[in-house]
Amino acid sequence: MAWLIAKKDFLLNLISTRFIIAFLLCLFLIPFTVIVNVNDYQNRLRVYQVEKAKAEKEFKQTRVYSGVRPEIVKPPQALSIFCKGISNNVGNRVTIYLGKIPLFAQGKTAERDNPLLNSFFSIDFINVIAIIMSLLALVFSYDIFSKEKENGTLKLIFSNRISRSSFLSGKIAGIYLTLIPILLFNFILSCLIIIFSQDVSLTANDWLHVALLFFASFIYMSFFIFLSTFISSKVKCSITSIIINLFLWIWFLFLFPNISTYLVKTFSKVGLYENMKYAMDQLDNEFSDKCVNFNNSFDIDRDHFNLNGGYDGYFETTGDSREVIDFEIKIKTFKEPLRIDYADKKWVYQKKYLDDLMKQKKLAKSFAWFSPSDLFENISSSLCQTNTQEYNDFMSNVRDYRKTFVQYFVDNKMFELPEYITPQDINTFPPKKKLEKMWNSIKCIEDCPPSWFSNYYPYLDLSDIPVFKFHQTSLIQELSQSIIKLSFLVIISIIFFYLTVLSFRKYDLR
Amino acid sequence: MLKAVDLTKRYEDNHLALDALNLEIGKGEIFCLLGANGAGKTTTINLFLNFIEPTSGKAFINDIDVSKEPLKAKKYISYVCENVMLYGNFTARQNLDFFARLGGKNNLTKEDYYMYMRDVGLQEEAFEKKVKTFSKGMRQKIGLTIAIIKDTPAILLDEPTTGLDPKAASELTRILLRLKQEGKAIFMCTHDIFRAKAIADKVGIMKDGRLVMMRTRKEFLEDDLERIYLDYMQEPVV
Numbered sequence: 001m002a003w004l005i006a007k008k009d010f011l012l013n014l015i016s017t018r019f020i021i022a023f024l025l026c027l028f029l030i031p032f033t034v035i036v037n038v039n040d041y042q043n044r045l046r047v048y049q050v051e052k053a054k055a056e057k058e059f060k061q062t063r064v065y066s067g068v069r070p071e072i073v074k075p076p077q078a079l080s081i082f083c084k085g086i087s088n089n090v091g092n093r094v095t096i097y098l099g100k101i102p103l104f105a106q107g108k109t110a111e112r113d114n115p116l117l118n119s120f121f122s123i124d125f126i127n128v129i130a131i132i133m134s135l136l137a138l139v140f141s142y143d144i145f146s147k148e149k150e151n152g153t154l155k156l157i158f159s160n161r162i163s164r165s166s167f168l169s170g171k172i173a174g175i176y177l178t179l180i181p182i183l184l185f186n187f188i189l190s191c192l193i194i195i196f197s198q199d200v201s202l203t204a205n206d207w208l209h210v211a212l213l214f215f216a217s218f219i220y221m222s223f224f225i226f227l228s229t230f231i232s233s234k235v236k237c238s239i240t241s242i243i244i245n246l247f248l249w250i251w252f253l254f255l256f257p258n259i260s261t262y263l264v265k266t267f268s269k270v271g272l273y274e275n276m277k278y279a280m281d282q283l284d285n286e287f288s289d290k291c292v293n294f295n296n297s298f299d300i301d302r303d304h305f306n307l308n309g310g311y312d313g314y315f316e317t318t319g320d321s322r323e324v325i326d327f328e329i330k331i332k333t334f335k336e337p338l339r340i341d342y343a344d345k346k347w348v349y350q351k352k353y354l355d356d357l358m359k360q361k362k363l364a365k366s367f368a369w370f371s372p373s374d375l376f377e378n379i380s381s382s383l384c385q386t387n388t389q390e391y392n393d394f395m396s397n398v399r400d401y402r403k404t405f406v407q408y409f410v411d412n413k414m415f416e417l418p419e420y421i422t423p424q425d426i427n428t429f430p431p432k433k434k435l436e437k438m439w440n441s442i443k444c445i446e447d448c449p450p451s452w453f454s455n456y457y458p459y460l461d462l463s464d465i466p467v468f469k470f471h472q473t474s475l476i477q478e479l480s481q482s483i484i485k486l487s488f489l490v491i492i493s494i495i496f497f498y499l500t501v502l503s504f505r506k507y508d509l510r
Numbered sequence: 511m512l513k514a515v516d517l518t519k520r521y522e523d524n525h526l527a528l529d530a531l532n533l534e535i536g537k538g539e540i541f542c543l544l545g546a547n548g549a550g551k552t553t554t555i556n557l558f559l560n561f562i563e564p565t566s567g568k569a570f571i572n573d574i575d576v577s578k579e580p581l582k583a584k585k586y587i588s589y590v591c592e593n594v595m596l597y598g599n600f601t602a603r604q605n606l607d608f609f610a611r612l613g614g615k616n617n618l619t620k621e622d623y624y625m626y627m628r629d630v631g632l633q634e635e636a637f638e639k640k641v642k643t644f645s646k647g648m649r650q651k652i653g654l655t656i657a658i659i660k661d662t663p664a665i666l667l668d669e670p671t672t673g674l675d676p677k678a679a680s681e682l683t684r685i686l687l688r689l690k691q692e693g694k695a696i697f698m699c700t701h702d703i704f705r706a707k708a709i710a711d712k713v714g715i716m717k718d719g720r721l722v723m724m725r726t727r728k729e730f731l732e733d734d735l736e737r738i739y740l741d742y743m744q745e746p747v748v
């Protein structure tokens with residue numbers, strides 16, 4: 001009996017205008033969204049490849065240890081095609097310095113885009129699914145009882161030997177029979193587009209994630225089906241039902257997320273970025289002062305023949321006197337551990353700022369429990385590895401790596417090595433007197449010995465420097481993040497289903 | 511076949527729509543229930559179909575208490591309601607097919623459906639047409655066909671002749687008489703006194719929820735049914 005009702009509803013839906021409109025809507029929206037996002041991914045991939053090659057090349061091109069700057073470039077996630085998450089808001093590049101603990105990555109996609117083009121379509125596949133499937137769920141369920149009643153078929157059906165529960169299950173099965181093909185169609189269409197696009201290759205693991213995304217979408221859709229059937233079982237006529245349904249839909253998808261963002265910002269204040277920046281600048285100044293004082297405590301002429309350097313601690317010199325180079329080594333031996341200390345001191349402020357941001361994010365996450373679409377978005381971005389958690393993990397791996405990197409320098413007493421600041425053999429630096437004599441015999445720059453120039457020397461062999469390794473979060477870890485949220489949606493749906501059963505028991509059939 | 515024992519319905523707003531109705535309709539018998547708008551005719555039918563629960567009293571179909579075993583009782587009954595819209599996007603045949611299967615008739619062919627539709631006088635070209643294009647009378651015929659296909663010992667009809675043209679109405683009469691011949695118990699609510707007079711074995715007049723008069727065919731043929739009806743309508747109930 002239930003199957004008969006389900007089949008009837010499926011056939012009726014199939015030839016209904018709403019089904020055709022729904023189908024056309026998906027047929028246009030999905031390819032458009034997916035193609036835009038594939039394109040976006042391809043661009044990010046290209047940028048990544050260029051940046052990575054550049055980073056690797058620059059890393060190797062150094063002749064002194066003070067110039068070693070590992071740069072970590074994070075590859076774009078292929079699954080961000082489905083769900084962008086925060087991937088466009090955060091950067092993908094981190095340079096490791098002794099003097100600074102990285103807070104965020106550099107190189108936001110948004111900054112690379114043409115700022116003159118207003119990106120009106122920054123919606124991703126999961127957004128489309130969240131909007132379309134919830135809308136379709138209620139468009140197909142809002143009148144499941146009232147339509148039959150208005151047609152007079154409800155009485156006719158119940159003049160037969162059919163129980164209310166099998167009628168109800170038949171009706172719900174009918175909705176599923178109609179909507180699952182649409183959902184499947186959306187996924188298959190987007191997968192096909194991805195398969196046939198260049199440069200995008202999904203691994204078996206990625207495909208597994210896509211399957212999980214489908215499952216999550218199914219549950220998300222079910223929530224709206226049961227919400228809507230519940231409302232239909234409470235309300236007598238179709239018009240009232242669609243009004244309530246549409247209101248709830250707008251509330252869940254548009255009003256609530258905005259209100260919750262507003263509430264989060266009101267209840268959880270974040271200190272100004274500028275304040276943090278100011279505190280850090282103060283510390284930087286303090287550090288500089290200490291260094292200047294240290295320099296001034298010696299009375300030595302620091303004239304260099306060929307000096308390259310920067311505020312970040314990079315220092316490369318050649319062709320100096322032995323006295324000068326010894327002094328510079330002494331300075332570095334003092335300065336670099338202090339620099340590392342100050343990085344830790346600055347981190348206190350950075351950490352506080354980060355904690356504030358995380359507190360906000362956490363509050364936003366707890367608000368998300370009240371909105372199925374926010375919950376669905378969280379689940380999807382977690383499955384696609386484009387969520388805050390994944391980014392935080394990456395950044396803390398980067399910070400751990402910096403620690404290892406710094407420790408390597410400390411352990412090997414690198415700051416005391418001449419190689420830290422010069423490629424020239426320490427024993428070839430002449431005493432000041434001798435150097436002055438040499439200078440007197442030099443008329444023009446061509447007369448200088450080539451060993452006084454930095455590019456006379458080969459690049460360092462950096463094979464011993466620790467390298468950064470990307471950690472892949474395991475499927476189990478990701479699932480454990482999503483499973484509670486998914487189960488929550490399932491439980492809420494079951495509760496709505498149960499309420500529908502209760503309320504349909506009393507539904508007036510006349 | 512159909513029996514009401516002190517069947518009473520008082521709605522939630524305390525309106526007494528049916529007051530201790532007692533009646534019995536046997537096999538091969540047509541009972542016509544007459545009464546003004548709001549008299550309680552549809553309420554009676556809804557009670558037989560268990561769409562509403564009786565406040566007191568009992569309704570029986572084939573000696574099965576409807577409110578105790580509604581599903582079992584519904585096996586023996588079919589129902590023709592007033593102004594049924596059916597599934598507009600289905601054709602006449604698809605509508606029949608759905609309700610036939612719902613009524614437990616799974617093995618009917620297209621030809622069978624055509625035969626049934628021909629039988630109630632629906633024009634051939636409408637058989638495979640979407641029902642939303644149908645007139646009220648055409649839909650009423652489909653509604654009747656559904657009941658005929660279900661082939662139950664008892665049939666409830668709620669104002670089946672409203673909206674039918676005279677020809678269609680007399681076809682309906684013919685069909686009802688044939689069903690009576692087949693031994694079915696027929697309960698029909700109607701405003702159509704002439705039709706009732708033509709086919710009824712028993713006529714009841716209902717007023718404000720009470721069955722104020724009941725006459726057998728022999729009795730009401732001797733008398734003038736219209737006059738009796740109008741008399742009862744004017745008289746205030748005591």
Ligand SMILES: Nc1ncnc2c1ncn2[C@@H]1O[C@H](COP(=O)(O)OP(=O)(O)OP(=O)(O)O)[C@@H](O)[C@H]1O
Nearest residue numbers: 521522523525527546547548549550551552553554
């Ligand atoms: N759900 C309800 N709640 C309260 N009163 C109701 C309800 N349904 C019907 N009634 C009342 O019960 C009375 C009988 O209604 P019923 O529909 O049985 O009349 P009827 O004889 O079928 O009339 P008609 O000829 O117009 O079809 C009416 O006065 C009506 O107002």
Ligand SMILES: [Mg+2]
Nearest residue numbers: 551552553668
């Ligand atoms: Mg009525």
